[in-house]
Amino acid sequence: MTDRANPPEADDRLEEGDQPVPLLEMRNITKRFPGVVANEDVSFDLHAGEVHTLLGENGAGKSTLMKVLFGLYRPDEGEIRLRGEPVEIASPTDAIEQRIGMVHQHFMLVPTLTVAENVALGLTSSRGPLTDLDAVSARMGEIADRYGLSVDPSVEVWKLSVGERQRVEIIKALYRDAEVLVLDEPTAVLTPQEVDDLFVVLRQMTEAGRGLVFISHKLREVMDLSDRITVLRNGRVTGSTVPAETSRQQLAEMMVGREVNLAPDKPPVDTGAARLVLRNVSVIGDRGTLAVNGVDLDVAGGEILGVAGVSGNGQRELAETVAGLRPAEAGSTVELDGTDITAANPATTRSAGLSYVPEERMRDGAIGEFEVRENLLLVNHRNRSFLRGGLFDNERIRQHCQRLVDAFAVKTPTLDTPTSSLSGGNIQKLIMARELDSDPTVLLAAQPTRGVDIGAAEYIHSQLIDLRGRGVAVLVISEDLDEVLALADRIAVMYEGRIVTVVDRADATREGLGLAMAGAASDAE
Amino acid sequence: MIRRALGGVVPLGAALVAFLFGAIMILALGANPIDGLVAILDGAFGTRERVATTAVRATPLLLVGVGITVAFRARVINIGGEGQIVIGALMATAVALAIPDTPRPLLLPLVLIVGMIGGGIWGSIAGVLKAYASVNEILSTIMLNLVAVQVMNYLLRGPMIDQAELEGSRIPQTERLTDNAALPILVPGTRFHLGIVIAVVAAIVVYVLLWRSPLGFRLRAVGHNPDAARASGISVERSLVTAMAISGSLSGLAGAVLVFGSESLRMVTDGSTAGFTGAAGFNGIVAALFGALHPLWTIPSAFLFGSLLTGANNLQRVLQIPSPLAVALNGIVVVFVVSSGRIRAWIERALDDRAERAERSGGGADPVAAAAGSTSGGGDS
Numbered sequence: 001m002t003d004r005a006n007p008p009e010a011d012d013r014l015e016e017g018d019q020p021v022p023l024l025e026m027r028n029i030t031k032r033f034p035g036v037v038a039n040e041d042v043s044f045d046l047h048a049g050e051v052h053t054l055l056g057e058n059g060a061g062k063s064t065l066m067k068v069l070f071g072l073y074r075p076d077e078g079e080i081r082l083r084g085e086p087v088e089i090a091s092p093t094d095a096i097e098q099r100i101g102m103v104h105q106h107f108m109l110v111p112t113l114t115v116a117e118n119v120a121l122g123l124t125s126s127r128g129p130l131t132d133l134d135a136v137s138a139r140m141g142e143i144a145d146r147y148g149l150s151v152d153p154s155v156e157v158w159k160l161s162v163g164e165r166q167r168v169e170i171i172k173a174l175y176r177d178a179e180v181l182v183l184d185e186p187t188a189v190l191t192p193q194e195v196d197d198l199f200v201v202l203r204q205m206t207e208a209g210r211g212l213v214f215i216s217h218k219l220r221e222v223m224d225l226s227d228r229i230t231v232l233r234n235g236r237v238t239g240s241t242v243p244a245e246t247s248r249q250q251l252a253e254m255m256v257g258r259e260v261n262l263a264p265d266k267p268p269v270d271t272g273a274a275r276l277v278l279r280n281v282s283v284i285g286d287r288g289t290l291a292v293n294g295v296d297l298d299v300a301g302g303e304i305l306g307v308a309g310v311s312g313n314g315q316r317e318l319a320e321t322v323a324g325l326r327p328a329e330a331g332s333t334v335e336l337d338g339t340d341i342t343a344a345n346p347a348t349t350r351s352a353g354l355s356y357v358p359e360e361r362m363r364d365g366a367i368g369e370f371e372v373r374e375n376l377l378l379v380n381h382r383n384r385s386f387l388r389g390g391l392f393d394n395e396r397i398r399q400h401c402q403r404l405v406d407a408f409a410v411k412t413p414t415l416d417t418p419t420s421s422l423s424g425g426n427i428q429k430l431i432m433a434r435e436l437d438s439d440p441t442v443l444l445a446a447q448p449t450r451g452v453d454i455g456a457a458e459y460i461h462s463q464l465i466d467l468r469g470r471g472v473a474v475l476v477i478s479e480d481l482d483e484v485l486a487l488a489d490r491i492a493v494m495y496e497g498r499i500v501t502v503v504d505r506a507d508a509t510r511e512g513l514g515l516a517m518a519g520a521a522s523d524a525e
Numbered sequence: 526m527i528r529r530a531l532g533g534v535v536p537l538g539a540a541l542v543a544f545l546f547g548a549i550m551i552l553a554l555g556a557n558p559i560d561g562l563v564a565i566l567d568g569a570f571g572t573r574e575r576v577a578t579t580a581v582r583a584t585p586l587l588l589v590g591v592g593i594t595v596a597f598r599a600r601v602i603n604i605g606g607e608g609q610i611v612i613g614a615l616m617a618t619a620v621a622l623a624i625p626d627t628p629r630p631l632l633l634p635l636v637l638i639v640g641m642i643g644g645g646i647w648g649s650i651a652g653v654l655k656a657y658a659s660v661n662e663i664l665s666t667i668m669l670n671l672v673a674v675q676v677m678n679y680l681l682r683g684p685m686i687d688q689a690e691l692e693g694s695r696i697p698q699t700e701r702l703t704d705n706a707a708l709p710i711l712v713p714g715t716r717f718h719l720g721i722v723i724a725v726v727a728a729i730v731v732y733v734l735l736w737r738s739p740l741g742f743r744l745r746a747v748g749h750n751p752d753a754a755r756a757s758g759i760s761v762e763r764s765l766v767t768a769m770a771i772s773g774s775l776s777g778l779a780g781a782v783l784v785f786g787s788e789s790l791r792m793v794t795d796g797s798t799a800g801f802t803g804a805a806g807f808n809g810i811v812a813a814l815f816g817a818l819h820p821l822w823t824i825p826s827a828f829l830f831g832s833l834l835t836g837a838n839n840l841q842r843v844l845q846i847p848s849p850l851a852v853a854l855n856g857i858v859v860v861f862v863v864s865s866g867r868i869r870a871w872i873e874r875a876l877d878d879r880a881e882r883a884e885r886s887g888g889g890a891d892p893v894a895a896a897a898g899s900t901s902g903g904g905d906s
Contacts (some may be wrong), residue, residue: 031893323756325755325756345760346755346756346757346758347756347758347760350757350758358756358757360752363750363752363753363755364753364756365753365757367746367749367750367753367754368749368750369750370745370746370749372741374746377742378753378754378757378759379757379758381739381742381743382739387739390738391733392737392738392739392742394737398827455787
């Protein structure tokens with residue numbers, strides 16, 4: 001845990017307050033895969049009563065380390081000690097026996113079973129072959145009272161909100177008396193208020209002497225919750241620090257290994273007339289119910305409109321409708337520069353001047369099996385300048401694609417590399433390159449930086465701001481409130497299919513937007 | 526290195542295993558497998574005429590197979606080759622019957638094109654049903670095969686029957702068609718006709734279509750990921766119909782070649798489902814799968830299965846082993862080739878495990894050296 005970035009006072013202060021024997025020690029863990037070292041000489045410890053955050057980009061080795069802890073991988077080198085004793089953890093069952101619990105990012109619950117049944121799942125019943133759900137419910141009640149995690153044990157899981165499901169996951173771990181609890185990106189699906197509630201619960205858990213490993217890339221939350229922070233990059237520990245001694249900026253730089261710009265510069269731009277106009281747009285979702293309900297929005301040229309909201313409130317359906325992928329209900333109107341594109345297909349919306357960066361990049365944005373070159377060609381493969389005698393002019397296409405790859409800093413070995421072998425950030429840059437190449441008048445970008453590394457996100461943000469400077473109307477839909485606040489000139493909040501508020505960036509507050517995202521009727525100002 | 530080689534070795538291995546099964550079947554039928562192999566090779570390649578016959582048998586397989594590559598690349602599972610052959614042949618034959626006096630330079634291309642149109646229409650029906658009514662194309666093409674055979678049986682027994690057969694044995698066949706529609710023999714003294722060349726050219730054209738043209742690009746995009754294709758402005762529905770139309774038209778062309786390349790120069794069946802086609806609509810799928818759904822690899826693949834068909838006839842003549850053995854072999858090859866993707870994945874995973882084990886036992890040793898050691902170890906086994 002020695003690091004240049006960590007001043008000596010911080011170490012002293014930590015050592016005073018903590019027990020001599022840590023709850024958990026992972027010493028010099030190395031885990032190699034063919035061709036990759038996922039963890040190299042990683043040491044990590046956790047004391048009772050603290051939140052120790054593991055911070056790093058995708059592929060930095062956080063989840064490998066946690067899989068080693070949970071018995072899913074055997075480390076090639078290094079040892080694990082619990083309460084001072086070396087232990088062998090060969091499977092998740094061993095881990096649970098050793099009182100290690102994990103709350104996964106994607107919940108591991110059976111939706112058709114009740115809360116109590118889910119909690120009891122995998123445990124031995126006190127009544128032999130019969131279930132002891134009453135006893136389970138009673139003990140659940142004790143846990144719920146103690147930590148403020150109230151959930152009705154008799155209700156089926158599918159009826160619960162996302163936040164409630166997460167509480168069930170935490171109760172499951174506490175029911176198994178987990179002393180070390182790993183939380184993998186627990187806030188990804190929560191509204192800001194739900195995050196606050198979760199943090200209250202987590203603090204109560206640490207006060208009760210449990211140790212928490214918090215995995216996140218949301219720097220603001222990391223700063224709020226952590227007692228200590230360990231940063232991983234490329235499988236190695238790059239530093240360990242405490243919130244009082246660092247800043248979001250510094251943490252980001254430790255993650256990326258170079259200077260980053262978290263708050264991009266936004267030069268003032270004169271906004272023009274509304275280019276994208278939505279009036280009374282209603283859309284039926286996959287479940288057959290109204291997913292988008294009477295939405296009115298205007299996006300002017302030279303403006304970035306951010307649509308904030310917790311995912312699943314109709315943002316995806318709204319984006320698909322604007323892109324021409326999903327029909328709107330009667331009475332809806334979508335206009336682009338005065339052209340009605342309400343009932344248009346994607347080919348028509350594109351020729352009207354729309355470019356679309358979809359939310360699910362590997363489903364709607366790119367073809368994994370296609371080569372980089374082919375994905376760059378996906379939208380404009382009919383362009384005559386790429387054809388000679390009706391067939392592809394491979395020489396011209398190569399030049400064109402090389403230019404795009406260079407201009408958008410897509411890291412790929414060759415133009416012929418299968419796209420699926422690129423990182424998420426590079427695939428997203430590839431999609432941006434393709435979508436911006438057609439000189440759009442309106443850009444619709446859904447979750448443009450989700451799952452993308454900080455470097456690529458920074459680049460994508462600068463490209464969006466650049467477009468705004470060129471008079472393009474940019475509609476950004478994002479669950480990441482920090483992203484919306486950093487980019488948008490105006491912010492709309494979507495809740496249950498409706499736009500509940502639209503505010504200027506200057507008037508927006510995090511608290512106000514958070515309330516609106518949770519459905520509060522008040523203005524976000 | 527090993528991984529790249531696996532791509533070619535596994536399908537070949539599948540074929541070898543299939544032929545091993547064939548050897549066992551020949552043994553079970555009371556003959557020597559070596560004699561059987563000699564008889565098959567002799568039957569397929571023993572003389573100039575036999576080589577030509579092999580090529581003639583391979584031609585419909587190649588045309589159908591090339592069509593299959595187009596459909597399957599767009600992820601439309603076209604099992605309707607049989608029906609598309611039949612409809613193409615019927616329409617082409619009807620034209621030859623209607624205007625027999627048209628000069629050959631006009632009539633021959635015309636009947637071939639009409640055959641393509643017939644097969645293309647028949648294929649498009651399944652394409653339209655899939656694209657606009659979400660009807661599973663496997664079901665619809667199989668059903669359309671049955672419909673096509675019944676249409677053929679009706680027409681060849683009734684409206685299109687050779688008048689001479691009405692008083693005679695009533696074989697469902699047309700009269701001998703005009704020589705103006707016959708595919709010219711290219712190698713005198715054999716059955717090597719123009720249709721063979723047409724099929725090879727078709728394979729090359731389809732290769733260019735799939736990998737060098739915007740249309741083929743769209744078909745492959747739709748095949749890999751229809752959601753991304755649609756989002757980028759490609760009409761998925763139109764692409765599905767186009768793929769089936771192209772696929773069907775190549776089968777329809779195969780039907781026309783079967784008629785106008787035949788020695789008797791007439792369309793003839795025996796009332797059974799494969800009576801006219803000789804199951805080329807199914808064997809073409811085998812040829813395409815064995816050719817890894819690549820139009821150019823389908824050429825040698827179709828010739829391999831063509832030689833199996835002619836060789837099996839000789840097997841029956843020389844060793845009295847029933848020629849349907851070849852059909853059984855086809856089936857076994859399909860099973861092995863189709864499962865070879867899974868087999869390949871198993872082998873690759875085993876290689877990975879070895880690499881990891883070797884690394885672990887190597888402890889602190891240089892991981893690159895450990896990986897290299899295990900890779901060469903894998904090559905020995």
